[in-house]
Amino acid sequence: MPALSRLVVPWAAFSSLAVAATAGYFNDTSVCADPKGMQKCYDKAETSYANCITSNCSDGSESCYDSCNGDTTCMATQCPNIGVDCINVCGCVRATDRIDCTASSCWNHVYSCEYQETAQDALNLCLNFDMDQIPFWPVPENAAGRCSCNIGKLARKETLISAQLTECSNNKTNLDQLSGAKDMTNYTQACTCCAQSAIVSAIWSVCPNTKPSKIGADYWYDVFLGPHHWEECGPYLEAYDCGSDLGYAAESAGDTHTFYKPNNLPKNGTETLYNTGGVLSTPVSGATFTWTDGSLLHGITAASINNVASATGTGAQGATATATGTGASATKTGGASIYSPPTWAGAGMAGALALIIA
Numbered sequence: 001m002p003a004l005s006r007l008v009v010p011w012a013a014f015s016s017l018a019v020a021a022t023a024g025y026f027n028d029t030s031v032c033a034d035p036k037g038m039q040k041c042y043d044k045a046e047t048s049y050a051n052c053i054t055s056n057c058s059d060g061s062e063s064c065y066d067s068c069n070g071d072t073t074c075m076a077t078q079c080p081n082i083g084v085d086c087i088n089v090c091g092c093v094r095a096t097d098r099i100d101c102t103a104s105s106c107w108n109h110v111y112s113c114e115y116q117e118t119a120q121d122a123l124n125l126c127l128n129f130d131m132d133q134i135p136f137w138p139v140p141e142n143a144a145g146r147c148s149c150n151i152g153k154l155a156r157k158e159t160l161i162s163a164q165l166t167e168c169s170n171n172k173t174n175l176d177q178l179s180g181a182k183d184m185t186n187y188t189q190a191c192t193c194c195a196q197s198a199i200v201s202a203i204w205s206v207c208p209n210t211k212p213s214k215i216g217a218d219y220w221y222d223v224f225l226g227p228h229h230w231e232e233c234g235p236y237l238e239a240y241d242c243g244s245d246l247g248y249a250a251e252s253a254g255d256t257h258t259f260y261k262p263n264n265l266p267k268n269g270t271e272t273l274y275n276t277g278g279v280l281s282t283p284v285s286g287a288t289f290t291w292t293d294g295s296l297l298h299g300i301t302a303a304s305i306n307n308v309a310s311a312t313g314t315g316a317q318g319a320t321a322t323a324t325g326t327g328a329s330a331t332k333t334g335g336a337s338i339y340s341p342p343t344w345a346g347a348g349m350a351g352a353l354a355l356i357i358a
């Protein structure tokens, strides 16, 4: 066993300038309803994660964990021999632990970019994760303290679009009408082009003001659009009806109604990600609630609201099941590198997509 103290709080240990206490995507836990509880809970999740990697994944995982500072993507790329699936399973557990930590101890920031990123990790790393179960995700319209881009809404669309690619490729109604091999090749390419166009539409329309590169555009270009002839999709997008015939307009398929062509993209937004201000003064789901991940039940108890008075500048109202935005502070947190797109190795959305289009 490596010294645990070295494994427990890698972010704090490696960031020489950090004064504030950090926890995962949160660069300053002092904003949380219960900063100490948040830190303790994240530390515990990190210890379990380190144990999971070093005791369950194959040889060399300890030194890999150390050299990568626990970063999932780094481990998957630098030392794939320890098992990408194993790293992902451990990362999945850590992500759900972090969801629990935040829901209990930092419930006043569940609509922040930081929490939404945390939820995104669960979606990317967990196999067959039921995204509709993720608490506080996606963020409701106009929620207090929300991230400038509704990254949950975007990720949800991307997941549905990816699933529709399979539906489209297997759509019997359409396949039955095809007569030859050429027809078939064209139809398959059309399904792919429509999915690519729908992904572009989602990135550029859900958050038109956000720089596309901050919300995964480059990732999608690298793994899906570039390698699958997106540049040649123009004629297919004209010849086929992506919305109706190929099904991409359906609510269950991502609800896409505008299909951009490769040479006809909307203007890029210019903003980075930041929290728009406003603070939750009572836990959105009440003092206690549960959520399920597969068959696993997570019981959440919102921590005391000691710190919220100072965080919002208004008195705490008690733990009722209402979400109240006070709009008291408009701090811009977030920015530069908060958004991490799905890891290329992700077992969830990205992995499923890779399988479909392989």
Ligand SMILES: *[C@@H]1O[C@H](CO)[C@@H](O)[C@H](O)[C@H]1NC(C)=O
Residues within 6 Å of the ligand: 051, 052, 055, 056, 089, 090, 093
């Ligand atoms: C990994 O090992 C721990 C014990 O160290 C065990 O409880 C757990 O079920 C194993 N699997 C995963 C995925 O964590």
Ligand SMILES: *[C@@H]1O[C@H](CO)[C@@H](O)[C@H](O)[C@H]1NC(C)=O
Residues within 6 Å of the ligand: 182, 183, 186, 235, 236, 239
């Ligand atoms: C397949 O698509 C190409 C390019 O859009 C087109 O030229 C060709 O006629 C199509 N072939 C069939 C069989 O539809």
Ligand SMILES: *[C@@H]1O[C@H](CO)[C@@H](O)[C@H](O)[C@H]1NC(C)=O
Residues within 6 Å of the ligand: 212, 213, 217, 218, 268
């Ligand atoms: C718009 O964003 C995309 C994705 O990050 C990038 O490839 C492209 O170069 C950008 N276009 C401009 C004009 O900046």
Ligand SMILES: *[C@@H]1O[C@H](CO)[C@@H](O)[C@H](O)[C@H]1NC(C)=O
Residues within 6 Å of the ligand: 167, 168, 171, 172, 173, 174, 244, 245, 246, 247, 248
């Ligand atoms: C299958 O194709 C039909 C006809 O083109 C379309 O109406 C239907 O929505 C498609 N089904 C799915 C699940 O995409």
Ligand SMILES: *[C@@H]1O[C@H](CO)[C@@H](O)[C@H](O)[C@H]1NC(C)=O
Residues within 6 Å of the ligand: 020, 027, 028, 332, 333, 334, 335, 336
């Ligand atoms: C957290 O990050 C934001 C944006 O990058 C920055 O403005 C803020 O000062 C950071 N807070 C701390 C305590 O480092």
